[in-house]
Structures are given as C-alpha cells and as structure tokens.
Amino acid sequence: MREQAAERTRPSGRPRSGARRRAVAVAAAVAIGVLATGLPTAPSASAATGPSTVQQGLTALLRSDGVPGALASVQDRHHRTRTYTAGVGDLATGSKVPDDGQVRIGSNTKAFTAVVVLQLVARKKVDLDAPVDTYLPDLVRGEGIDGRHITVRQLLQHTSGLPNYSEYLDDDVRTYDPHELVDIALRHKADFAPGTGWAYSNTNYVLAGLIVQQVTGRSLATEIDRRVIEPLGLRHTYFPAPGDAAIREPHPQGYYRDAAGALVDITELDPSWGWAAGQLISTGSDLNRFYRALLTPGRLLPAAQLAQMRMTVPAEETFGPGAGYGLGLVSMPLPCAPGVYWGHGGSFPGFETRGGATDDGRAANVAVTVQLSDQASRSRVDAVVRTALCR
Numbered sequence: 001m002r003e004q005a006a007e008r009t010r011p012s013g014r015p016r017s018g019a020r021r022r023a024v025a026v027a028a029a030v031a032i033g034v035l036a037t038g039l040p041t042a043p044s045a046s047a048a049t050g051p052s053t054v055q056q057g058l059t060a061l062l063r064s065d066g067v068p069g070a071l072a073s074v075q076d077r078h079h080r081t082r083t084y085t086a087g088v089g090d091l092a093t094g095s096k097v098p099d100d101g102q103v104r105i106g107s108n109t110k111a112f113t114a115v116v117v118l119q120l121v122a123r124k125k126v127d128l129d130a131p132v133d134t135y136l137p138d139l140v141r142g143e144g145i146d147g148r149h150i151t152v153r154q155l156l157q158h159t160s161g162l163p164n165y166s167e168y169l170d171d172d173v174r175t176y177d178p179h180e181l182v183d184i185a186l187r188h189k190a191d192f193a194p195g196t197g198w199a200y201s202n203t204n205y206v207l208a209g210l211i212v213q214q215v216t217g218r219s220l221a222t223e224i225d226r227r228v229i230e231p232l233g234l235r236h237t238y239f240p241a242p243g244d245a246a247i248r249e250p251h252p253q254g255y256y257r258d259a260a261g262a263l264v265d266i267t268e269l270d271p272s273w274g275w276a277a278g279q280l281i282s283t284g285s286d287l288n289r290f291y292r293a294l295l296t297p298g299r300l301l302p303a304a305q306l307a308q309m310r311m312t313v314p315a316e317e318t319f320g321p322g323a324g325y326g327l328g329l330v331s332m333p334l335p336c337a338p339g340v341y342w343g344h345g346g347s348f349p350g351f352e353t354r355g356g357a358t359d360d361g362r363a364a365n366v367a368v369t370v371q372l373s374d375q376a377s378r379s380r381v382d383a384v385v386r387t388a389l390c391r
Contacts, residue, residue, distance in 0.1 A: 053391050057384035058086035058366070065377045067368040068263060069097040069252045073284030074388040075292070077361035081285060087369075089252035091263060098250035100283050102236055103367045104271065105353050106346025108287060109280040110205050114156050114328025115294065116212050116223050118305040125215050128153040128308065128327075135211045139182065144190035152211065154194050155204040156327040157313060163188040164201040169273060175242045176273040181206050198325070200318050202277035205328075209276025220276055228300065232293050237282040242272040247281055252369045254350020263370070266350045278348055284355070288363035291343055291356050294329070310342070319345070320379060332356065332382070336390035347371050354381045364388035 058070040069087035085097035120126040132140050132147040132155065140147030145162065154160040165185035185203040192199070209220040216223055221239035229237050236249060245268040255263040271279045282290075297303035312324025312331050319325070322333035334341050343356020343365075352372045355365030366384045 052082075052084070054082075054364075054384065054388045055084050055086065057387050058084055061368060061380060061384065062087050064380055065368070065370070065372070067370045068255055069369040070366065071097050071099075071101060071103075071252065071284060072364065072366045072384065072388060073100055073288055074391075075285070075288045075363045079361075081288070083284070089369075091253070091255070092265070097252045097369075100236075100285050102247050102249045102251040102281050102283050103351045103353060103369075104247070104254065104278075104346075104348040105280050105282045105287065106274070106278045106348035106351065107202075108282070108344045108346040108353060109274065109276065109278045110328045111294070111344045112224050112228050112280060112290070113205050113208050113212070113220070113276045114309065115300050116220075116227050117152065117156060117208055118301050118309060118327065119227055120212065120215055121308075122302050122305050126152060126211065128156075132207060132211070135214050136207065139179075139210075140186070140207065142186035142189065144193070145186060150194045152208070153327065155208050155211075157198075158200050158204055158315075158325060159195055159198050159313065160201070160204055161190040161192040161194050161197065161199070162201050162203045162207075163191060164199075164203055165206070166202045166273070166277075173270065175270055176275070178206050178210055178275050181273065181275065182210070198313055198315065200315075202274075205277035206275055212276075224280075228290070232289055232300075234282065234286040234289060237280060237286045237290075239280055240271050243270055245270050254348075254369050254371075256349055256371060269349060271348075274348065278346060284353075284365035284367060287343075287353070287355060287365045288357065292361060292363050295342060295357055295359055320375070320382060330356070334358065334386060334389060341385075341389055352378070352381060354378070355385050358389060362389050 054072055054074060058072060061067050061070050068091055069089050072084045073081060075081045083100045085099060087097060089095050089097040117126060121128055129151050132150045136147060140150060150160045163185045165181045168184050182203060212220050212223050224239055247267065253265050253267045256266050258264050293299040297306050309327040309329050312326045315323045315325035319330055324331040329342055330344050331340050331342055338359050341356045341358045345354045349371050351367055351369060353365060353367045357363035364385050366381055368381060372378050
C-alpha cells in the first residue's frame, strides 16, 4: 500500500464493523432523496453575504466528491475569523452542518505529539538523536528492526523504516493498548534501514507517545492537555479516552461508503487504535489557533526546536507536489506570498481534515465528512485551503 493510502485508509483505517448500526437509517435517508450529490449548502452566520470563493469551494466538493457535508474556518492575519458550512450534517435527519463543529482530526494529532516531544527536548529530557532504546529499552526488535539504531528524530520524521501497524489491523471493535499496536507492527519486517528512506508510518508516533509517557511519568493525554491544549485555550479540543466512542460537542456525522456505495454512519467508534498518531478531536478554529501559535517562536516551542521541526525531507508521494515533512509538521506550497504554509492534515474514518497556517499569521482548515481514499479528492480539498489562505 502506498504511504498516502496508509495514512488515509488506515490511521485512518478501514471502517469498523460496529459502525453498521446506522446503516439502515442511512439507507432510508438515501431512499428518500437525501443524496451526497446535490445537497443544499448552508453558509454559517459568520460567512460573508453572498457566495465567497471559500463557500463556492466547499459546495464544489459536494458535487465532485460526493461528500455529505463540509466545513471550514478561516482566520486572517488580523485574527478575524470566518466560518463556512455546506451540505448536511446528518443524512438521517437532514440537519445542517454545525458551524465550526467538532471532527476527528486524525493525523493532525501527530503535530501535537511532536510538540510535546520537542518541549522535552528543549528541557533536555529527550535527545532527538538518541536511540529509541535510551527511553524504551529492548522494546523495538523485529526483522531488520532494532531500537538501538533508530533515533527519536527518525520517529518524528518517518525515516525509521518501521512498518505501519495500521496496515495490519483487523476489524474487531475493541480497545487497543499502545504496546499492542507496536507489537502488531513488529510482526512485520522493516521497510528499509533507519535513515535510508522515508515512509509514513503511524508506528513512529505511537513510539513517540510511549517515550513521552516514560520520560514524564504521565499519560500522553495529560501531557498534550497541560502542554498544548490548556496553554492555548483550545476549548473544543480533547484526547478521548479509550472506549469513548462519542464526540462531545455539536458535530456533523461522519460516513464511509460500503461495498455497494451506500453512505454508512461511522461517527461513533473507539479511537484507541489511533492514539498518539490520530486520536484527537477538535474544531477548525482550534486547529487554526494551534498552528498559528506553533509557528510563533516562544509560544509552544523555543526558536531552536521550532527550527528543527521545520527542517523537512521530501514527502510528495503522501502529501502532494512540493510537500516536505519535518518533525510532525508538513510544508505545502502556496500560490501566493509567503509561498508556503505549514500544517499536517488528518484522516480518520468518517472525516478528512486539511489545513495549516502561514508565517504571516493566516490560517485555514477544511474538513469533509467522508474519509477520502484517493489523491485527486484530497487535492481538491487542499485547493480550497489554498483559496482560503490566498483570498
């Protein structure tokens, strides 16, 4: 499986069988004409009067990609925020997409995890170029795999060669322990020798999360909360507990397409298999606040660690033309000044999120309520992000 597919369809992941509980309701909704194409659009109260280019972009996603709903939050360099919605938030009821609703943000979680690790680096609790065995002795062993020869930096930059555990998960609806996720990966041989290639692997970030716990003596959820969420006032962002299948605040329903092409509600599921690689829930506005703060030296990271985070290697196969992967942070080309924006994006069953921020203070995040499975669809969502940042 290509690395893009690895992120999108498994960390990400295949839809869990427990989500089929809502299949009958969804089928009924489709039967009475609530289809993913041709859905009504519903700009939020804070959107400009008349169709903006961002609103038009969201509406186009309904037609081109058959997503039930879409939402966006856009912030300019003066901190002015506009939010937008399109489509419907619940196919069973026809209710509209809630303005700035909560969604599962998938691999955006990696940026939060990387920030915590780099804060520990700044405090000399972790060394980026130390072997994983320094913090997790004897844990990482397998065919072509040795934690004595994999560094923390290589985990954060996906240059470790570790296989991606999410490629090998079954469809059991259950709670996963992080060590179990690592064990799943270690049953498979390395993709390449550490430092000799690049391949997106959620296993890297599960190990990074375990390092955080080992070094601090506290849970990863606690560390993300006390080091990132609370200091920035991200009031709508949280790390759900294992087994917590619900989304707490107003949110659109998330869907996947079954073998027959029907949209099935998969909103409620145990997120524990994503853990440090993809478990967070947030809103577009909170993500904008996070990425803006991250790019400001001294807010979340000292200048030295932020500079390390922004040192990238090519990641075009996964993130598209011109993309580079740093330490949990992705650079994407922008057709207007300053020429690049920084974020990550995320994919989780039911949701796809794309966006980031620029060095001059702009930020945008777009989410759709189907997990996208092809590069063309993801590129169209990226195009709406670029439109929002350059408008």
